[in-house]
Amino acid sequence: MAERTSPTPDQHDDGGGTAAAISGGDGSTSKRVRINDEVTEHEYLDNGSLKRRKVDTGEKNGASDDDDEEDDEDDDEEVVVPDKVTAETAGDLYLETIDRKRLDFDFEKLCSVSLSNVNIYACLVCGKYFQGRGKSSYAYFHSVDEDHHVFINLQTLKVYILPESYEAKSATLDDIKYVVNPTFTKSDIAKIDKVPVEAHDLNFKPYRPGFVGMNNIKQNDYLNVVIQSLAHVGPFRNFFMLENFEGKPELVQRVSILIRKLWNPHAFKGHVSPHELLQHVSAISKKRFRITEQADPFDFLSWFLNNLHLALGGSKTRYHSSFIQKIFQGKVRIESQRITVHADAGDRLRFEADAQIQANEMPFMFLSLDLPPAPLFQDDADKNIIPQIPLQSILSKYDGVTTHELAGHRKRYKITEAPPFVMFHIKRIIKNNLIEEVNHTVVTFNSFALDMGPYIEGATEPILYDLVANVTHESVEDKHVYSVQVKDKSRDEWLRIQDLYVESIRREILFLSESYIQIWERRR
Template identity: 50%
Template sequence: MFSDCVKKNGNSASGARLELFLQELSSFGQMCIGQGEGLSVTRGLTPELQEWLQGKKLATAQYIRKLLDHTMAKRAAEEPLEATYTSPASKKARVQDVQDEDAPSHVENGHANGNGTARAEDDVDDENDDRDAPATSTRQHAPDERYSDLYLDTISRKNIDFDFEKLCSVTLSNINVYACLVCGKYFSGRGAKTPAYFHALELGHHVYINMATKKVYVLPEGYEVKSKSLGDIKIVVDPRFTPDEVKALDKRKEACWDLWGRKYTPGFVGMNNIKANDYLNVVVQALSHVQPLRNFFMLEDLSSRPQVAQRFSILVRKIWNPKAFKCHVSPHELIQEISLRSGKKFSLTQQADPVEFMSWFLNNLHLSIGGSKTKSKSSLIQKIFQGSLRVESQTISARADASDRLRFEDAEIKAQTSPFMILTLDLPPAPLFQDDAEKNIIPQVPLTTILQKYNGISAQERTNMRMRYSLLHTLPPYLVMHIKRFQPNKFLGSQRNPTIVTFNPRALDMSPYVEPNPALHPPGEPLIYDLIANITYEGVKVRDDSVEGEAERKVWKAQVKEGGDSQQWWEMQDLFVEKVSAELLSTKESYIMVWERRKTAKKAKAT
């Protein structure tokens, strides 16, 4: 067939003329194959070959491949193909995960097919392909600019969820992880013999994004896609903010909508409770509304810091992202790192105390951003939350005198100054015996009453010790208070005190509880704090196999205030987010409070 068509065009079937004709036809066949099956292309050929191909009306990739196979099979065996022609890589040497550099194409003992691999001529040549495969792989060129958006219509933004830990779903590797933008799964690598490559071949999912560089590639071809239409996906992977955008977060009033048309407010979004990590959710929600802490983790480059700081930074930015695909986020990536660093003390499968976790988390963030273990106020964490406390202690000693009467001996009072980041407030003991009418009455105590512990006058009795506490100037910009509700019990493990703490969320004056120091604070000047976050506890009765037939399940909720001059409060329990009235805050069992020092106190005095 081929010799007849050559003779009709005046060409000899042997010698240099045939060699030139075969080279041109081979190049044309590779070009057709690279651009797709069934695509007719005749530009760039000699008039002689164009005339013959147009006469056949079969200038397609499929026909050219068959023509080349038939011609090469008839070629004289004494003339090796490698001596004259070059061809694509063998079928065992596919695209590797290398840098995006244009490399020359190599082919040995095979013919190119549509996906950039090589097809052996017969079964005998398979062994030669495996032995002679080139050491360096090739990367296909990106298609023409007009076709650069190929496969982008297969992207499913509703299947994408970048909140989970970046681990390959096949090998569990965290190195060079790519996310499939069609199904949302994670795979490692994008070269030949990698999970991402095989996933593209098996399921036809072609578009992947590198989770570290945010570059998008088409597999198995391996070229990068630089379409601007992918910008929204890159924002969801790793939201970034400018200083002006961060400054405007507290002033933003308009709501946003996710891909499902659900309305949400940036900063007040639900957080997924994977199993029992609601204790972590409420702490993250509260800390993400501490303005200087939030701004630091949204703007600073923490790429060289430990993973706990990096993952908390990403989570905070996702909470405040106005262009999110979903109206909630998941702390899965952060809690996996926390579980690893804490020796599984804090995990997503077991409940924990939010106060213990908050203390551990703040100290680890302090060290992660360069804080010192010995030097005070050496990081932003300590500058925000750390204060000083004077503790006076006196040993209680007693003996019997000659008349067998008990006499207490005076002991030396020892004083020391200790730093703190969380103030613990003790509740008065709940009544042990109640009649039927009193069982429906929940005891209450004002916040100012339990703060008397730190006035420097009231003494606290401990085992063989009398303690007295007083706060020192200057108080930190943010005060974290812990209302101690759980007491150890050798029968029940721990016993909860249900006393309600009543308070006004605005204008808490802390000056009566601070030791006077005219050099640091004018006498009589108030220290006003406003509540910005309140973590509450709620016990829910559930049936179990115990003797009593039911147990109490811990439910944690976070109540946070909108920034700026707004007095609107939001209550968040896992994925449930709703507005709440400020007057109802003190009706819940408060456990952790975050108070912000009012910045207008000095200005009011100056005026």
């Protein structure tokens, strides 16, 4: 029997979990560690391979360490290592199985088996979503059946090793947690429009944060252009990137995470899917806006901003009662004269305007602009010519002098309070019960220094606005195709985004497309 040596002070188990390695006579090194009621022995053989086996401690049968002291006299000294160290060591073995290229956290957080949205975990090996991590959960069965062991809770961002069910706390998981829930600081936001950033995805393909494509899952380009436009309205973007919306309505939370993903400089892929937001929009709009059916971008923008306004605690009647209204809402004065019809002695109709003028001041979120009717008949020389009109000409609707006849009334409009961001809706798609007509007249404009002074009451000097986003329309085989032009302020460049396609575009040719919705920012 080999003489037992007294352990050095470093080898004593003082409750702090100090570990000791004992050399065997065969040249191998063995180490015993206690995890709860079980001891695992690790043997590192001469060839460097790891051999691990369980060793019965006797504690499960009620035996204590003192009872087994004589029986263990010939054994190597037992050293207890805390659970935390052992869990991290075992977890590191499984972290190598993570496949980041298969991870996609843009889909709605539903279990792939039960379709439940409660307590959802994502498998970091295959990317599928499962509910729970207990012994009867779908994630547990997946880990056993498929030999996939690393899961992240999509709510708490904690990573667990299954089926053992302990938390992995390796720093190598931080990039995955950031992709699930990107976060930004005030200093990060301050640099967005000033410092150019070029990031790379997992395939080393470059992309610009904030100017990435969005998946057109089926027919959702109408939503893509609206989100892309609003994501470049500075105060709107900053609000949804910085604020904590825990406990707020689901719509607000999903908008926030989508905008943060659009601006994520550490993304695994150079595009984003709006699937999670689309599913919620479809549900709360009672399927008015769907993934599988194209809608009008202006209809969606109007619905979207009003529902965000209400979700943020805004009032249906009070002016500027939410952050959304403080950005986009202004006031316009509407003067209205009723037109009456009289018949003279010759049975001829005579239209007369009442002397009384009714004036009302109304809040607005959008300014609608009317295009002149397209000519019905064209000769051979003019049939290929697309009519054009300057933006200032259709803006004259709001100069307070130009009259418009509508529903038996003659009306004049004048802006009394201009918002920080003004949105134009150029009415080129006319729908009636029978057909849908599209006016292809091109609206010409400069993308900077639009003077709104002539249309704002009390303005004595130019009030300048610069273009932020321009949603455009195109007819392709009797179908509507929408794209958006947005400005990269950090580079003073314009880009055109149509679903997944992102390309540069010259400032001088922005107006050549059929503008449908425009967002302009007031200069400070």
